[in-house]
Amino acid sequence: MSNRASRRKFLKQALQGSAALGVSAMLPSLAACGTTRNGNAAKGWLALPDQAPLPYAYNALEPVIDAQTMEIHYTKHAAAYTKNLNDAMAAEQVAKTTSMETLMAGISKYSAKMRNNGGGHYNHEFFWQCMKPGGTAAPGGALLTAIQGQFGDFENFRKKFTEAAMTRFGSGWAWLYLDASNKVQVGSTPNQDNPLMDVSTIKGKPLLGLDVWEHAYYLKYQNRRAEYIENWFKIVNWDFVARQL
Secondary structure (H helix, E strand, C coil): CCHHHHHHHHHHHHHHHHHHHCHHHHHHHHHHCCCCCCCCHHHCCCCCCCCCCCCCCCCCCCCCCCHHHHHHHHHHHHHHHHHHHHHHHHHCCCCCCCCHHHHHHCHHHCCHHHHHHHHHHHHHHHHHHCECCCCCCCCCHHHHHHHHHHHCCHHHHHHHHHHHHHCCCCCEEEEEEECCCCCEEEEEEECCCCCCCCCCCCCCEEEEEEECCHHHCHHHHCCCHHHHHHHHHHHECHHHHHHHC
């Protein structure tokens, strides 16, 4: 067998072996070292138009978020946004290489389907990263300094964030975001809008996002949104939030 043929055989076997292991098997080690989807935590988090593997098992966030809710949320709701986004991108001739951040920044140029599903995809991809089994310690360093400078202390920030989530009528999101003057702010958006969108009433870089659509919590909490929000703070991945700042 020639060297070239041997090399092709080796590469084929290696790829098959990697597929057998599964991408999800690598995720815990990636999360542990703080690596984000673009492979460089220092450059921040970047969303892609395709759905990434969930960075933890469906039951990993229990008892705050139950396994059934997590599985339905990821495989049904979020997956549908991803499919519909890709359909819209193909129909409206948007290149797959277009970053989600760029797409959000000019979302007013596209259809309602692109806005709703592009936002739905981006928001959910971001949301999964905002959580971690067991959570992490309350923020420190530059993030805590920014929060204290704007809200006085962490507890007051938490109160403001909870208020934004509770007062969002119907479906939507609550956000901690960095505005144009590099100050942290709290606000909310309806439906699947987010602060990156040029049509959003609040604008800036998302640091932390909370899904307050009923599908995110109804199986466990029914109409008790306040309880869902209170418990959710126990699983916030403050390390990820700090990296966004």
